[in-house]
Amino acid sequence: MSTSRTSGAQESPSMTDRVNSVVKYLRSEVPECLAAGVIDMATGMLLSVETVDTHPPEVLDLLAATTLEMFQGRNVMMIExxxxxxxxxxxxxxxxxxxxxxxxxxxxxxxxxGSNDDIVVAVVCRKSVNVGMLFAQARRVLREHGRL
Structure with missing residues (x-):
């Protein structure tokens, strides 16, 4: 007879699970969302992405590189x-x-x-999106699910 002990505490989800979860919530809850991704600014890597279309890896790498330059390029850092x-x-x-x-x-x-300056989420929507709703829903998803 085998006995298993549990402490009653749940294991917290891994960083990969949290990143993938945020991407899925963004895709499903942001209006007119065509793609969502998470970029690690410390490494410049795209950690997760989900799109309605398939894209070659070079295009997705450009998303990460562009995000890094927009937020932490030399001139941007100087302006900040x-x-x-x-x-x-x-x-x-x-x-x-x-x-x-x-x-x-x-x-x-x-x-x-909000919890880690090195993590940036990207959300791509049709231009017809209500921009207020885009901001509101993306912020809500990050607040509720974005402990990255």
Missing amino acids: DIFKERRGVVTDRHYFQEILVNSENLAHLFLRS
Whole structure:
């Protein structure tokens, strides 16, 4: 007869599970969402992505590289430092937390994780999306499911 003991505590999900979960929630809960991904700014790597279309790996790598440049490129970091200095902000956190980019047919929203400045989520929607709802739903998903 075998006996198993459990402490009653649940194992916390792995980082991979949390990242994949956030991507799935973004895809299902952000209006008109065509793609969602999570980028690690420390490594410049795309940790997870889910899209309605298939894309070659080079295109997905460009998403990660572009996100890194938009948030932590040399000029961006210099501008952040100037803004923080002029406003008397003393923190190691990045100044820019969200960036919205509209292209010909798409709206791309990039948000830093509230719990980790090195994690950025990207959400791509049709340009017809209600931008207020895009922000509201993406922020809600990150707040409720984004402990990355």
